[in-house]
Structures are given as structure tokens and as C-alpha cells.
Amino acid sequence: MGSSPRWLSRYKDGQQDQVWQELRLLGGAVRESEWAGEAQLVCDEMAHRARHNVELIVERLTAEGYRFHRNDDEETPTRGHIPPGPGAEAQAAWLQERFGAVPMTLLSWVRIVGDVWLVGTHPQWASSASGDPLVLQVEGTHHPDSSIRDYFDEGWTGWQQDQADDPDNAGLFVLPLAPDRYHKANVSGGGPYGMVLPDRCVDGLFNWETTMPFVSYLNWVFREGGFPWPSGEATQWRVRRRLVGGMLRL
Template identity: 50%
Template sequence: MTSYFARYQAGEHDDVWRDLRALGLTAFDEPHREDAQAVAREMADRARRNVETVVERLQADGFVAARNDDEATPRPAHFPPSDGAADLADWLEETFAPFPMTVSAWIRQVGDVWLVGEHPLWPQSLLADPLVVELEYSVHGGGAREYFAEEWQNWQDDADDSEDADDAQPFQLDFAPDALHKANISGDGPYGIQLPGIGVDGLVGPTLWFVDDLNTAFSSGGFPGSLYEEGYIDPPEGLREGLARDLLRL
């Protein structure tokens, strides 16, 4: 049987993800584990190239990434993985086993991405749910492991205190503010990965896969949303398409 990795390299991206997700937790066992990890690593390599391309194009337009605060404090749009990224991924894999391979590969190979900011040609990009994936918290000097450990302990304490454990919400590894908070507007809870994992890919909420979420973002040049009720206006013709041009399917 042709390996998942060979099929992925041949362009069968969506079919490979469908088949790997169907394996469930057996993806972590031999003979699938090494093959599935190779797919996850290749996915992350393609994602890294997409991120670098989009950031380069945005900066060529005069885009400045900024925090979602009242001061719109400038900050980097992309932090490559730090020297401690592999240790963080190792700890997450051990603490939340089984930990989704796609999320681990992102931490190890892609880094933190923040496309919230000021675009001189499209001020409403803030209202387009800009791509954000922050799992190292590099802009804050790291500290992700300590933060996740504290959140995990708080979740366990709440679960222990709950009268009905079956009603407890799954633990979520937060990686981005919701679409409203990205625009500094009061909104809902953050986007995150549900843990423990259920297979090779991570779930963002109950039904959306991490890789599918990323593909949606990249197909829109990093800006997949449209908060019309908050004053969203479409970008100038061709801007979004230019950002998305020739980006790689994950």
C-alpha cells in the first residue's frame, strides 16, 4: 500500500487527511505512526512557507502587525520557533497524550503567527478574523509551558469539583483570540485545540479540524472572516486574491 506521506507529496492532501483522521488513535501506533508524523511535518513545512509568503506580501503593502489593544502597539507578525519550541512540544505530547501531531509539528516548525494589524489599503482587515496561531507566546517572552500547566491544573480542579463529570467541557489549548477580540471588541472565548487529542489532527471546537481551519485561512490570504455587523468592508479588488496567490494546500 502506498504510504500516506507519498500520497501527500503527490498532491492527495485532502484525501490523506480524511484517511489519517479515520484511523483515530491508531495513527499513534505502528505501522502508521512514522508515516503520519512525516505527513504532519510536511504539512508544517508547507504552512511555514505560506506564512512567510503572506507576511512578506503584507509588509510590501505597508502592513504593520499590532497588538489588539487600545494603543495598537506594533509587534512582529511572525516569530519563528524559538530554541525552546521542541521542549514545549515534547512536554505537551507527554502531558496531553495523545497530542495531535499536526499541532506539535506547527510548534516545532512554524512558530507564532499574528496577522492582526493595520493595513493602509484595507483598514477593515481587523474585522476579517486575521490568522493567529500563538502556542509559544513568543511576543510575551515565552512562558507558554507555565501558562498551559496552570490552565490544565485549574481545569482539573474544576472537574474534580463538578457534580457531574460527564458535563465537564474538554480542556482547550488556546492559540488565538476569537474574531471579535482580534479587533479589540468584546466577544466570545478564544480559539483552541481540544485535548487530549483523538488522532493525528487537532479539533478546533467540536467539529472543525486544525488543518481545515488553516486551509480556509490561507485560501483567503490569511483573512477568512467578515464581521459585517461591526462595519466590515471588502478589501480593494484583488488584494485578498493577491495575498492568497499560489499558497500551498496543507
């Protein structure tokens, strides 16, 4: 690959878009190259910035009296962000072992960011759950009474069976990481959001209402203060303006 691409230093200097473009063009080949370690460092830096953004949003929402709760009828209280636990490294290793190839960006998220659940109710914005609040559950710490590995494994096994029975219609496997925007608001909706696997690339494809690179999805969500879907209410924009300041670009 020639001289060092200096991805990390360029990324920190503000060339995030250019660095991601170069890494995506290399596809899975970067994992076998001498620059695989630097590519992972870029992903780790991305995750540290994402954690900063998540913590800032949660801190501001908490200060405004936001109630983080599950998307159930009881609105069971929960935490907006649970940092990586002692099993995070093992979870990242299990994902790679089970699914063969997992994008580096998702592995960095597991190890550095943790689980995020911004579903809840804002005191001045009663329908805040309809704003498609950011949710990413990879370690499964918000639901300690159930195994997220079993959940992932069930979906993987079912997809493999679909592949065997009807390969033309099985589609790609999507690791389910979040309910869709309807289920977040506790109404009937579609399939979950998640990462397309297996994928050896540095940054993977995130499947939600459409499909786009994971980091592009995160940048879009953070630009909107964690609530990207417009609800048509003026209150949403007033809340959003208070949330977006200080967001770091990934």
C-alpha cells in the first residue's frame, strides 16, 4: 500500500470524510494489510467521539427532566447510556466468532461506547419517542434478564434456514440492534434496525429506513441531537437546538 496513509492524524485534523472514503474504497483488504492497526485506531477514535456525544445528550436530557424508559405500556424506567461492562471485549470477540466478519466500527462501539437507549419522554415534548431516538444495543446491558446473544443467534439461525429454503428471497442478514421508529414509540412497526453481516469492511452498512454506512448514520443522528425523525412539532426543534451544541463529527 506504499507509504503510511496517516489516517489517524488526518482524521483528528478534520479530514474525517476523506479518511472514511479511503477506508471504504479498500473494502475488506485493509484487514490483511500492514495498516489494519491504524484503521482500527481510527475506528476507536470515532467511538470515543461518539461516546462524548452520547454522554452529552444524556446529560442535557437528564438536566431537562427527561424520563428514559422502555417502549412498553408501563414506561419502565431505564438508563439512557450504559458504558461497556467487563464483558464488552468478550462480546466483541463472540460477534466475530459467530458471524465470521464484523465491521471494525461496530467492534469499537461495543468496546468503547456501550449500549444506548434514548427512548423516553421529554417534559416539554410529550411525543419525543416519535422522534426516532437513538438506540443501539450490542452488549445487551439494558435487558439483564435476557441474553442478547440468544436473540442474535436466533435471528442468525432463522436467516440461515431462510437461505437454505429460499435463497432468492432471503435477503441479507441484519444483526438487530434497535427497534424501528414505530416500536420505539410503542406502536406496531416494521423490522428492527441493524448492521448487515457478515462484512469485512472497516465501516459496515446500517439498515434502518434505508441502508447507509454506519458512521454516516451516526453523524446524521448526532446532527439532530439524537432524535433525527421530524415529528412536525415546534417543540422538537427547540429541544433539538439545546442538544446539538458541542457534538463531535465522527
